[in-house]
Amino acid sequence: MGTDSPPDLTVLGGGPAGLATGLYGRRAGLDVRLLEANDEVGGNARTLQLGPFRYDTGAHRFHDKNDEITADVFDLVGDDLRRVDAPSQICWRDRRIDFPLAPFDLLRKLPLSLLARIAREQFAIPRVSDNADHFEEMALDSYGETLANLFLLNYTEKLWGADADTLSPSVAGDRLEGLDLKTFFLEAFGGRTDKARHLDGSFYYPRHGYGQIAEATADALGREHIRTGARITALHHAGDRLTHVTINDDDTVPAQRIVSTLPLTLLIRLLTPAPPEAIQEIARSMRFRHLRLAVLGLDTPRLTPNASLYFPSRDIPFTRLYEPTNRSPDMAPDGQTVVVLELPCHRDEEAWTQSSDAHRASARTLLHDQDLLDADIVAFEENTVPFAYPILEVGAAEKAERLRDYLDRFKNLHLLGRSAHFRYTHVHNLYARAKSLTHRLADTDFPSEQPLVPERDLIS
Numbered sequence: 001m002g003t004d005s006p007p008d009l010t011v012l013g014g015g016p017a018g019l020a021t022g023l024y025g026r027r028a029g030l031d032v033r034l035l036e037a038n039d040e041v042g043g044n045a046r047t048l049q050l051g052p053f054r055y056d057t058g059a060h061r062f063h064d065k066n067d068e069i070t071a072d073v074f075d076l077v078g079d080d081l082r083r084v085d086a087p088s089q090i091c092w093r094d095r096r097i098d099f100p101l102a103p104f105d106l107l108r109k110l111p112l113s114l115l116a117r118i119a120r121e122q123f124a125i126p127r128v129s130d131n132a133d134h135f136e137e138m139a140l141d142s143y144g145e146t147l148a149n150l151f152l153l154n155y156t157e158k159l160w161g162a163d164a165d166t167l168s169p170s171v172a173g174d175r176l177e178g179l180d181l182k183t184f185f186l187e188a189f190g191g192r193t194d195k196a197r198h199l200d201g202s203f204y205y206p207r208h209g210y211g212q213i214a215e216a217t218a219d220a221l222g223r224e225h226i227r228t229g230a231r232i233t234a235l236h237h238a239g240d241r242l243t244h245v246t247i248n249d250d251d252t253v254p255a256q257r258i259v260s261t262l263p264l265t266l267l268i269r270l271l272t273p274a275p276p277e278a279i280q281e282i283a284r285s286m287r288f289r290h291l292r293l294a295v296l297g298l299d300t301p302r303l304t305p306n307a308s309l310y311f312p313s314r315d316i317p318f319t320r321l322y323e324p325t326n327r328s329p330d331m332a333p334d335g336q337t338v339v340v341l342e343l344p345c346h347r348d349e350e351a352w353t354q355s356s357d358a359h360r361a362s363a364r365t366l367l368h369d370q371d372l373l374d375a376d377i378v379a380f381e382e383n384t385v386p387f388a389y390p391i392l393e394v395g396a397a398e399k400a401e402r403l404r405d406y407l408d409r410f411k412n413l414h415l416l417g418r419s420a421h422f423r424y425t426h427v428h429n430l431y432a433r434a435k436s437l438t439h440r441l442a443d444t445d446f447p448s449e450q451p452l453v454p455e456r457d458l459i460s
């Protein structure tokens with residue numbers, strides 16, 4: 001094993017969480033080394049290139065919910081970070097329904113008989129959603145059978161690949177914040193709620209794609225502190241500390257403090273010696289949902305006016321279409337556009353294993369069926385987003401808690417990141433957590449053996 005003197009802080013993973021930790025760590029005066037398995041940084045928030053087209057690893061937007069972090073990101077990206085106003089919609093039969101749902105829009109687009117049923121259910125249902133045991137119960141109790149079946153249960157089951165009664169109510173994250181009776185009435189009477197604002201199509205987006213935030217963060221951190229192509233293959237421990245990190249199975253280097261942004265379950269697998277069988281068993285039982293992307297460059301200026309188009313129908317394998325040019329026109333050459341279709345998969349499903357040709361054909365069929373495709377496809381590629389969504393099954397939060405309890409024994413380990421915590425969170429939250437964690441680590445009054453427990457409460 002290597003004996004070189006280790007940096008103050010070794011950061012595992014170069015997605016938004018790792019990059020922000022590296023940047024704020026350096027700014028706080030720490031010596032940082034960041035290790036990333038891929039050849040590029042950015043993790044699941046990267047921008048990729050297909051000939052003259054650019055697209056992100058899934059539909060991303062920057063939410064300005066934390067003034068300090070928004071200001072920091074403006075400092076990084078500069079004037080290229082622009083406010084975008086592009087509404088999202090749900091494809092329902094041959095109609096496009098605004099998302100978040102809006103009363104006047106529903107009045108215009110849903111049949112009266114359906115509206116009457118929805119209205120009756122809205123007033124009849126008991127508001128017990130806070131106590132629901134699973135997502136299905138929460139959806140039915142909160143929104144009534146008709147709305148839940150039309151737009152929530154089918155979409156949710158497709159996205160997570162699990163029955164709604166096995167999923168935790170928290171799988172909705174903040175997606176449903178705009179979908180409640182109070183918001184309906186506020187809108188109907190001319191008000192607008194802050195809660196729904198970020199969902200209704202107003203957000204920030206960098207001119208050259210979402211990945212520009214990660215790239216600018218890496219530049220500011222200093223590329224010399226980042227080692228790409230460095231896959232962590234073992235994490236050695238002795239007593240109450242992690243001592244060494246093995247990179248690509250052959251290079252073992254010492255570490256002082258470690259911030260891991262790797263998926264929680266992977267971290268458990270990498271521990272050497274291995275944790276007790278019961279801990280390994282919990283980690284094996286926790287699952288992530290992956291995404292397969294179909295990316296089409298098209299010879300037409302625009303396909304939709306939307307930030308995202310959602311497909312709740314069970315007959316359509318894809319969950320969402322987004323058109324990067326509606327976020328920034330610089331994502332495609334003049335007169336052309338690019339669209340990305342998201343297909344959620346487990347690795348043993350046909351959606352994941354089907355050939356590229358079959359995937360392309362299914363994307364094409366969807367666009368035809370939705371009357372979207374009347375232009376030539378001038379470019380196509382597919383891509384994957386592994387570990388896209390931690391699957392929050394009923395009991396998953398408790399399992400994650402057990403794993404974090406186990407990891408608490410390592411006094412120089414801190415967890416930060418979406419997969420690292422096995423919780424939904426956003427980039428602005430990750431930057432805020434990284435900033436507060438690194439300030440505490442750089443504080444000489446901060447006890448060097450401070451456990452990672454305090455970080456838990458910080459994820460929102």
Ligand SMILES: Cc1cc2nc3c(=O)[nH]c(=O)nc-3n(C[C@H](O)[C@H](O)[C@H](O)COP(=O)(O)OP(=O)(O)OC[C@H]3O[C@@H](n4cnc5c(N)ncnc54)[C@H](O)[C@@H]3O)c2cc1C
Binds near residue numbers: 063291387430
């Ligand atoms: C489709 C989609 C849309 C989203 N939309 C938004 C949005 O609009 N706004 C928003 O704020 N958030 C959004 N998110 C959520 C979140 O911001 C992203 O998931 C973000 O990428 C999480 O950052 P992270 O650093 O925690 O993890 P990741 O981005 O997953 O980064 C983890 C990094 O660790 C690396 N790694 C893994 N294993 C190893 C190993 N063994 N050794 C070394 N490195 C390793 C990976 O290569 C990766 O670079 C979205 C997520 C998805 C999937």
